[in-house]
Amino acid sequence: MYLTSLLAFQFAYAKEPEYEAPPLDEVVISVSGYEQKILDTAASVNVVTSSQIHNGQAEDNLSEPLNRVPGIFALNRQNYAQDLQISSRGFGANSTFGTRGIRLYVDNIPGTVADGQGQISHIDLPSTERIEVIRGPFSVLYGNSSGGVISVFSEDGGPKNNIQPYFELGSYSQRKAGIKASGLYKNTNYLFDVGDFHTDGYRVHSAADRFNANSKIKFRPVSDSVITFVANNVNLSAQDPLGLTAAQLAANPKQAGNNAISQNTRKTVLQTQTGFTIDTRIDQKNQLLFTPYYGQRHVTQFLAATNNGVIDLKRDFYGMDSKWIHKDQLIGMPLTFVGGVDFNENDDQRQTYQNNGGIQGALGQTYRMSAKNFDQYAHIDWRLLERLALNFGARNSQTNLSSISNNPSLNNTSSGSHAYQALTSMVSLQYYLSEVSNVYVSYGSSFDTPTLNQVTYNSSFTGSNFGLNAATTKQVEIGFKSKLSKSAQIILALFNANTSNDIVVGASSLGRTSFTNAPKTNRQGIEASAQFILPHQFELNMAYTLLNATVKEAYLNNNAYVLSGNRIPGVPNQGLFSELLWVKPNKSIEAAVEARVNGSMAVNDINSPSMATGYAVLNLRTMFRQEIAGGWSLSQFFRINNILNRSYVGSVIVNQTSSQFYEPAPTRNWLVGAKANYQF
Template identity: 55%
Template sequence: MSIAADGPGQSLQEVVVSASRSEQSVMDTAASIDVVNARQIHDGTAEQNMSEPLARTPGIFALNRQNYAQDLLISSRGFGANSAFGARGIKIFVDGIPGTAADGQGQISHIDLASADHIEVMRGPFSVLYGNSAGGVINVFTENGKPGAEVMPYFSSGSFGQRKYGVKIDGDENGINYLLDAGALHTDGYREHSAADRNNENAKLRFKLTPDTSVTVVANRVHLTALDPLGLTAAQLQTNPRGAGTGADAFATRKSVDQTQVGVTLNQRISATDSLTFTPYGGERKTTQFLASAVNGVINLKRDFFGMDSKWLHAANVGGMPLKLVAGVDANENRDHRLTYSNVGGQQRVAPTDQDYSMEARNLDFYLQGELHPTDRLAFTAGVRQSEITLSADSNNNLASLGSRTYQAVTGMISAQYYVQENANVYVSYGAGFDTPTLNQIIYSPSYVTSGGTNTGNMKLNAARTKQVEIGYKSEISKTALVKIALFHAETTDDIVLAASNGGKSSYMNAPKTRRDGLELSTQVNLPYNLQANVSYTLLDAKVAQTYAQTVTNPATNASTSYSVASGRRIPGVPDQGLFAELVWRKPDNSLELAVEGRAAGSIVANDVNKAYAGGYGLMNLRAVFRQAVGKWTISEFARVDNLFDHSYVGSVIVNQANSQFYESAPGRNWLAGLSASYRF
């Protein structure tokens, strides 16, 4: 089935995905899967943040905080929207190596878009087969080397002192396929106190040991230093949207990250119907963060992480019906050492430590998945996963254990897909999944956050359990248009939400019930005159389904207020709708590309009680890309203008911020231009 286009004026080309654990066409998958291809990632873009490519994907909201000291606020169908930092509720992979830890907390700062080939994004019931925190799956794939050898330096510059430069080397010679990319980013920041520097290195090496045995080695490193402008109150947002929040200067809020990881994938073809894949990996991450707080205002976190995934793929024919099976085991572990110190005017008080914790998370999962085609038009897919996740934490200050807890679950999904016509199908899928607490969510007991005293941890926190159903339709029209529609409903019991907040400390509780309903629509049309239109739309109704209570303590006054979070309140941190629309004109020889983009988002609430919110917005962006071939050189230039009409808006929120500093403003009109030159040997 042909389902994606490389450019205007062409027939749609087939896109094969592996998010369902075995390679198949997007059209033949009974799930919501979208692919952002290399052209969409690179052409006329900043290649800086995952919010750029993910804006094209329905169901996914990746809100850019304009703050490199905090990761993007990423959610999938409303899952992960209330994450305090990083990505939660979504499984993240880079070349099959997890960017999500065993406890479900994910990081994306190590993702290098400059060398990304494509990004697969899956939502819905199929995601539960990836285990803990699988409200969605994002898998980034690094480019393969091209035949011969190539070197490509690149540079871009734009508003707010933004500069990015680097060099990419790749090739495929004598049975060795390789890619190496090293890049550096600097920005003065749109807001005050938001300057950042980030260095990324990414390497990929592929070779064959035998005709049936291949090895892929991937390694990446990131070094980040960033000032943290914090959030703004509503009054600060109106007075000076580019300003830093209260406490940013006084406490010199900032963050530094160093992460290195290495992974190996071994593929062994056993026969025409069987193959094995084994993927071990390991790495370490060091983080130092200065918060706007004196006590516990400096956090030093060292994490060692490692794990593996091993799977067997089998193809068979049962009674004349094609059958594909995938069976595997997945094990991961992360070991954290967390030290906190007092922040004295932006300086770390070395001794004594305020807190000293050792924490661990580990999982051991087994999974089985099968796909059966009784007829050419009908397909069934089913899968089951047995998961065991253990979290533990010890306080080294008083030599006491905060406890440990093991979460066990059997999750699964089932789907049916029917081709009503040769190029149109309908499907229905159902899945039951779960999300354990993260280490960050079990570290503080509610009484310790609200009243102080002895911290006993929060091991009573249950895992959230979600049942979801999806109905979808996919159609390819005359090989020039693709339409995908999905309706979904999800109900979660014991959803993990804020229980109490006091300064830099938060504790969590289980909400009785939440629900998420929505619609996703995406279409891609190749039009006459070398035009192409791409549209994606999301409608999301994510709400509390049963009333619960929470407590917020103002750190300035130490006054506590209890709130009732009533049934029907919106889940914070995610817009109620989103739109991406694009019209591209591309010259047949690819020497010139012009495009106009439209982006819009609905309102977003900032706290559980829905007393703070940011309004919706609509933006228009323009971009132009130029290419020239001169001998062995290929030169490319681009320029883009974002927020053409200089609209003022809030790009993201800090959910449940205790000082009501919820708002993170986004830039007005801004520009970016860049140049790359590749030489092929």
């Protein structure tokens, strides 16, 4: 289980490394709104690099790169009809539809809509260059989120033109084929990628087909402005195997859950999104950025229920962000100011129908739902002294949710509205122990509104739930960052977050979920990430999370008391990612062993039945590269996941009323792939 960690100790006191890692003091991020080094951010920030995203990886699910980030649990449900369960420091674990509690961005275009709900199916990993992840108080500056920010950046085309076809084959009839083109034409930098993915799935009734397309065009109309245009599309069709009871899990983890086959539970998604960023440098001190976007999403989902068991959702979403960045000096010391306004809206048309054995029946209910938010924000980063820096930020957020029901039989119980307003802020002090080491302390107050999905059903599933309050969180973080030597760097953080009116799952039945407020909850823990360059071209990467997410005040939920001290469900109590990588000096061969350990998870608020047990899995991968005359290069990879053939629960369906909590992960499986690149 700790193979890679043990190997690290064997090399720890060997001779000086033969080459260096990318130094912590040189890694630059831009998710903060302006470029700055990780070392200079008073926040928990990690970057997943291009090689970590692509080399020897499936490039199918965002869980692959996010497993490397401490504080983040990205649980692959092995169910493409349901999104990954992504949580940050325990925030977002109770989301049953999309991602909440975390802000998502793709090339600066929001993947999170006005009500705080995010979608990740449009993220195209084969064309992704890097992923930046922020956790803790600093995320307050981004609005309706407490857990953090995940920002995905597509590749830029290089100075030469490239065409790259690729394909994969794997267990469960998994296959993927695509082609990527990138380069520079005159003054226009371009990237286009299309890919088609299929799997029969590990479980019965879990097949999926997905088509992704992503494009990015960047050009400079005048010397002081850059315009970046992005567009992406996803077309998904997936069966839903549902969860299993403990007895079903023990008997046959590959089987589908109750009514999955008889009701043909499944989901289709069609989404197109586009936007652009105009980046104008007015002078050496001032910069303006303007980012408008627009998208459409159409979801049809067949649930296990008969009444209202088919959901047809059509969504238009749009908005803009406009910010001013000013760099100057105050009392002779560097200061950066960021100020802006942010507007987002999503308009939903939601209809439900009868599910008659997997066939759409009579119309049931019709809703018109909308969410709007208008935010104003400011952030100051000031180097007070040579070794002391101050960060301060504030954001005023206004969010309005509304729903109009055209169902006279419900006596308008599904209609309503709610306005939420909050002024959130963060402050931090950062002290530089040296040029490559610092400590910091930060504090932030944040809020999370309910999503439209969370106000759709009350506890009896007979009307809407606009009585839900927004959750408010106060959190503190203490951190340490250091490039310990030419061959070692480390990031540590201790955090504590207290939440009032936490939005938690009230009940889940036949694919429908209602939500309620928990009076007080707490999340506290430790995050650590480290990189060590070892002799003989070895490299060790580690990320560890210790998390205690608990209820702090008892409350009544679904006719059962949730006691103080109970664990928040769906959140592992610890997680470890460890990778020992070897790269041949000419980079023609690389091989790695990956260890992934997750702790136990509660399956419901009352913490009964027993927890889903923790697990440890080992993966192996190898990759080969060849340079061929005429501008061609080739690469191949082979990986074995779960090489020890462990049986374990990869994720849980929180508070599932039929006790179908468990979503099993695959046993040993394999994947091979190849890429060809032609450069001209």
